[in-house]
Amino acid sequence: MGRHDRGRHRSGRDRPRGAARGARRGSAARHGRARPRPCGGARLARPAHPLGAHGRTAQRRAGRAPRSRRPGPARRHAHRRQRHRALAGHPGRQRRAGPCGAAARTRGPRPRHRLDRCGHRPTGPGAAVRPGRHPPDPGQARRQARRPGDRVRLGAGPPGRAAPSHGPHGRGRGQHRGHPNRPRARPPGRTGRDRRRGDLGRYARRGTDRTRLVRIPLEGVAHVSKSLVVAIDGPSGSGKSSTSRGVADRLSLAYLDTGAMYRAMTWALLERRVDLQDPDAIAKAADDVRLTSGTDPLDPTIHVDGIDVAGPIRGDDVTGSVSLVAAVPHVREMLVDLQRETIAQSDGIVVEGRDIGSTVAPDAPVKIYLVADPAARAARRAAETGASDTAATELALARRDEIDSTRAASPLAKADDAVVVDGTHLTLEEVIDTIVGIVDAAR
Numbered sequence: 001m002g003r004h005d006r007g008r009h010r011s012g013r014d015r016p017r018g019a020a021r022g023a024r025r026g027s028a029a030r031h032g033r034a035r036p037r038p039c040g041g042a043r044l045a046r047p048a049h050p051l052g053a054h055g056r057t058a059q060r061r062a063g064r065a066p067r068s069r070r071p072g073p074a075r076r077h078a079h080r081r082q083r084h085r086a087l088a089g090h091p092g093r094q095r096r097a098g099p100c101g102a103a104a105r106t107r108g109p110r111p112r113h114r115l116d117r118c119g120h121r122p123t124g125p126g127a128a129v130r131p132g133r134h135p136p137d138p139g140q141a142r143r144q145a146r147r148p149g150d151r152v153r154l155g156a157g158p159p160g161r162a163a164p165s166h167g168p169h170g171r172g173r174g175q176h177r178g179h180p181n182r183p184r185a186r187p188p189g190r191t192g193r194d195r196r197r198g199d200l201g202r203y204a205r206r207g208t209d210r211t212r213l214v215r216i217p218l219e220g221v222a223h224v225s226k227s228l229v230v231a232i233d234g235p236s237g238s239g240k241s242s243t244s245r246g247v248a249d250r251l252s253l254a255y256l257d258t259g260a261m262y263r264a265m266t267w268a269l270l271e272r273r274v275d276l277q278d279p280d281a282i283a284k285a286a287d288d289v290r291l292t293s294g295t296d297p298l299d300p301t302i303h304v305d306g307i308d309v310a311g312p313i314r315g316d317d318v319t320g321s322v323s324l325v326a327a328v329p330h331v332r333e334m335l336v337d338l339q340r341e342t343i344a345q346s347d348g349i350v351v352e353g354r355d356i357g358s359t360v361a362p363d364a365p366v367k368i369y370l371v372a373d374p375a376a377r378a379a380r381r382a383a384e385t386g387a388s389d390t391a392a393t394e395l396a397l398a399r400r401d402e403i404d405s406t407r408a409a410s411p412l413a414k415a416d417d418a419v420v421v422d423g424t425h426l427t428l429e430e431v432i433d434t435i436v437g438i439v440d441a442a443r
């Protein structure tokens with residue numbers, strides 16, 4: 001962490017209560033993954049639609065819908081705008097300008113190929129019917145088909161016991177909704193993602209039988225996950241979430257916001273009136289908290305005991321206390337365990353936090369340490385939340401960084417082999433481009 005990231009102040013909060021940040025955090029899982037349990041097993045969530053909202057589009061594109069029902073240009077554009085909005089922010093957190101907004105394109109050269117005029121790769125049906133302008137994304141159909149409601153979950157059942165099946169109807173990923181034991185048929189031919197996997201070699205696709213639960217040991221996630229893991233760490237407000245989601249979307253990977261997990265745990269302990277100055281009380285109470293994370297980069301979700309807490313975990317009370325909870329070793333052990341399960345269950349994932357490259361996934365083949373000057377971080381966060389006092393926002397960010405980087409248990413730290421990306425003078429899209437380039441180079 002650079003010198004600018006550290007601060008000495010112990011007061012101040014960097015987000016207004018309850019509002020803002022949840023706006024980018026989504027409320028319904030479309031393509032998260034398994035639902036890990038506290039001491040082992042993972043269970044899979046039931047998708048709202050077998051292919052999700054995008055999956056319907058993929059079906060139409062595959063020719064299953066009559067031509068008359070295919071979306072017209074207006075709908076295509078609306079669809080594309082919707083995706084851009086999803087990447088720009090989480091529900092509940094107000095954003096002044098997303099990646100399609102003017103603020104996202106004020107500096108630097110125009111992005112290279114494959115981006116629409118907002119600086120994004122074209123998505124949605126329109127992309128496929130205008131190959132001359134926007135080459136179709138070969139991984140899109142698979143990405144969309146992968147989204148339905150996969151989720152990861154902590155605390156869903158008795159510790160140490162694998163759940164007998166996935167989801168309320170015993171369905172696992174890769175199965176038809178109505179046929180619990182039948183694997184979903186793979187489309188003929190290789191998808192773009194298959195081709196990428198072929199290039200990767202060591203990241204070859206995992207077996208298709210994902211109905212069995214896996215107990216993931218705390219040590220070494222790389223031993224259990226052969227999929228691509230991109231670890232993105234950095235100080236508060238450096239752009240980890242926005243960037244990670246963009247990278248995950250671009251590369252058809254899942255996305256895990258580990259900060260949201262610590263926040264959700266904090267929210268749950270506040271609800272239970274646990275004394276957050278007492279690490280023992282925190283550790284004891286934490287055992288009973290059930291966390292569920294959705295890993296769709298366009299719609300990440302977080303639930304506590306089935307309650308959607310995406311909005312509340314961005315409140316001042318949680319933001320002001322989360323570093324205390326995150327410093328408790330038992331909490332970290334639980335959540336790191338869950339994070340490793342999520343990684344292992346994924347077909348490839350971008351994981352953001354403070355200790356991903358150093359502790360959670362030390363063998364991740366791509367590690368990024370994302371930084372930005374404190375003033376830039378504060379200005380962006382203030383613009384995002386509507387806070388008028390940028391100085392106070394900067395102090396609040398510095399305060400959290402100070403606690404997070406000086407705690408004993410896996411503090412905020414750059415892994416030795418992480419690549420430092422400084423986003424101070426880059427647009428969000430440029431940061432995403434940079435990291436996608438690093439991932440491509442590592443393949």
Ligand SMILES: Nc1ncnc2c1ncn2[C@@H]1O[C@H](COP(=O)(O)OP(=O)(O)OP(=O)(O)O)[C@@H](O)[C@H]1O
Pocket residue numbers: 103104234235236237238239240241242243259380381384423426427428429431
């Ligand atoms: N390169 C960039 N250019 C302009 N704005 C950016 C850039 N990267 C991120 N932002 C904006 O900065 C704000 C903070 O970004 P983000 O929430 O992704 O940071 P973070 O590191 O995940 O924060 P936290 O540590 O609090 O979770 C957001 O409003 C985001 O849109």
Ligand SMILES: Nc1ccn([C@H]2C[C@H](O)[C@@H](COP(=O)(O)O)O2)c(=O)n1
Pocket residue numbers: 236237258259260262263322323326327352353354355356400404
């Ligand atoms: N891997 C992680 C992720 C987050 N934390 C802590 C540190 C932060 O203050 C807090 C909230 O994170 P944010 O949502 O702001 O990214 O959670 C951590 O200790 N380890």
